[in-house]
Amino acid sequence: MLRASLPSCPVHAALAAAGLLCVLAQPPAAGAWGNEGHRLINRLAASTLPADVPAFLRSEAAVHEIEYLGPEPDRWRSPAEPELNAAQAPEHFIDLEPADALGPLPRRRLDFEAKVFAAGQRPEKIGLQPWEATEVWERLKAALRAYRGLQAAGKDTRGVEAAALFYAGWLGHYVGDGSQPLHTTDKYNGWVGPNPNGYTTGHQIHWQFEGPFVAANLHEREVRARMTAPKYLGGDVFDNYVAYLRHTATYVEKVYQLEKAGGFVGAGTAASREFTADRLAAGASMLRDMIYTAWLESANPAPDPYAGK
Ligand SMILES: [Zn+2]
Numbered sequence: 001m002l003r004a005s006l007p008s009c010p011v012h013a014a015l016a017a018a019g020l021l022c023v024l025a026q027p028p029a030a031g032a033w034g035n036e037g038h039r040l041i042n043r044l045a046a047s048t049l050p051a052d053v054p055a056f057l058r059s060e061a062a063v064h065e066i067e068y069l070g071p072e073p074d075r076w077r078s079p080a081e082p083e084l085n086a087a088q089a090p091e092h093f094i095d096l097e098p099a100d101a102l103g104p105l106p107r108r109r110l111d112f113e114a115k116v117f118a119a120g121q122r123p124e125k126i127g128l129q130p131w132e133a134t135e136v137w138e139r140l141k142a143a144l145r146a147y148r149g150l151q152a153a154g155k156d157t158r159g160v161e162a163a164a165l166f167y168a169g170w171l172g173h174y175v176g177d178g179s180q181p182l183h184t185t186d187k188y189n190g191w192v193g194p195n196p197n198g199y200t201t202g203h204q205i206h207w208q209f210e211g212p213f214v215a216a217n218l219h220e221r222e223v224r225a226r227m228t229a230p231k232y233l234g235g236d237v238f239d240n241y242v243a244y245l246r247h248t249a250t251y252v253e254k255v256y257q258l259e260k261a262g263g264f265v266g267a268g269t270a271a272s273r274e275f276t277a278d279r280l281a282a283g284a285s286m287l288r289d290m291i292y293t294a295w296l297e298s299a300n301p302a303p304d305p306y307a308g309k
Pocket residue numbers: 001031032073074092173177
């Protein structure tokens with residue numbers, strides 16, 4: 001879904017100055033990647049988890065629940081919950097250009113926010129994607145560690161299973177957003193800066209690409225066929241996730257090229273349909289691998305936070 005602070009909102013600047021949100025008239029089924037794209041990414045990830053992941057995460061009921069949760073954070077954008085909306089809207093994107101201009105990305109959200117404020121800027125203008133995704137992934141890993149503990153002790157695991165399913169589905173939203181190139185750039189809804197190739201500067205491209213075009217043209221079969229084989233993401237989760245976002249960002253100009261060729265109108269072009277299927281598949285593959293990695297790493301013993309106190 002488009003961020004709250006869209007340049008197409010005529011009173012955005014004044015409202016922002018007043019500390020208020022700009023409430024836009026969203027398309028009725030609005031959602032990042034649209035509802036359809038997010039549901040598809042989550043469903044494909046959950047239904048392709050390796051067999052050594054516990055069955056409660058792979059069952060038909062689990063796939064259904066994780067799919068339902070794909071668009072969940074977009075359900076938190078209502079003016080009926082203004083504080084929630086203001087806090088969570090920046091978690092769907094990061095504009096890598098202004099973020100990188102401030103130096104290396106700190107690992108912790110509050111360190112990044114402090115850096116942004118110190119530069120006289122606002123975190124909600126730049127975005128908080130990698131921190132939110134990392135934190136939700138860590139919630140999932142903590143829940144899966146608790147699951148292992150309860151199971152080993154012969155106790156009821158139904159409560160923690162529900163928690164883990166929620167975290168996995170919630171995580172899927174951000175990982176899905178992270179495969180959409182326009183969620184990684186200050187060119188998120190119209191080209192900005194030097195424009196020798198004459199890319200659109202209108203404010204339609206974001207929703208046109210991720211909403212109606214996906215809903216009308218992309219189907220599970222062709223996206224599933226483009227997914228990678230499951231793998232354990234060794235190494236550091238934050239570094240892995242930022243690398244994933246940077247790879248996505250390499251496709252920003254491609255989106256504008258496809259738009260210029262009429263790729264997101266109606267049925268688009270073969271190139272635009274293949275590109276979009278690849279992006280959705282990249283999101284589904286990454287989500288599946290992050291859930292798998294959380295499961296494997298949940299076996300690692302956790303240090304006691306109260307040791308020595
Ligand atoms: Zn989103």
